[in-house]
Amino acid sequence: FRRSNRATSIRRYFHGDVIKSGDNFANQYTSSAIEIPLSQVTLYKLVTVDLAASMLPVGQLQSTDPVQIQQIHDFSEGVLHHQVCAVCHPDAVEKYNSNNEHAGEDKKARDLYLNGVAGFVKVEKVDLDKGILRFLSPCGGELPSKTLLMGDITWME
Template sequence: LLLHAIETLNASVVLVLGQEKLWSMLRDVLKTKPNVDVVKLQKSGGVVSRNAKVRQKSRALRIREYFYGIANDLSPHSNIVDFSDLCIYRVGGGPQAPRSALPAGAEPSADPTRLTALNVNQDLLHLVLAVSYAKEPEEILSSNVAGFIWITDINFESKKVTYLAPSAGNLPGKYLVLGSLTWYEP
């Protein structure tokens, strides 16, 4: 994904902060591109790395603030929609061909810009999804995100999804982009 971003943005300088292994890998991969310089920077002396638990707590607090406000002064709205009203997509990844199916010497690779349509399933419960302004699936990658919703319930009998949104009313678009952000309201 990083290499794709470097190529897409036509970067001439790539700064790597405090990641010796990443710097080395990028330098080796990009050495054939003379117009791209990979520069290693040292972390400042006062920088403290946060462990996974601290980052997870901080992320959960930011999500809560998004829906409820910093001072708990916002009132998000719970909405219910039919499965058919939503089109959910994942960007990137997808199944890769096994090495045995590839030409000799070729490596399997995932396309970081590949769109994959998803059906509503139990795995969506408690996920935070981005709401895209896209009018067609082909526009998802180039369209802005209107905001985020949080899936609070999925009823397979009635084929309804309940979600929490920062504001009342219908979603500004029907295309939702799945990430890996899970949140459980305390």
């Protein structure tokens, strides 16, 4: 039930509801294919880090963020195909990059994933020969940022 509900919600995000137009049925939205060079895309994967209480000193709490991000350099088809990725808001990317310049290696992952996202895209195709990533987007035009967050949600029509 939940899997079906999630698939329906994702389909509705990209294509809208199906509406009857005369004798025909049509999607409410017209989604677009967007191609971006791999060299312009920064992709992070959300990784959860949960330490068991038995691994911590008595009375201590986990001091690291429970969610970390890991930059993905492997753009192979198997890793990304059908992934639904969040497009980071440009302000969040700017804040993340400026904090990293001042804080050295202490990266604040929460600057990216807690500041909201500009939307979602679905990876349609990875062309390593041409160096291009093709996305399905709910609307046409350029993405607000080319910094993407990848979780564990995939969707195939």
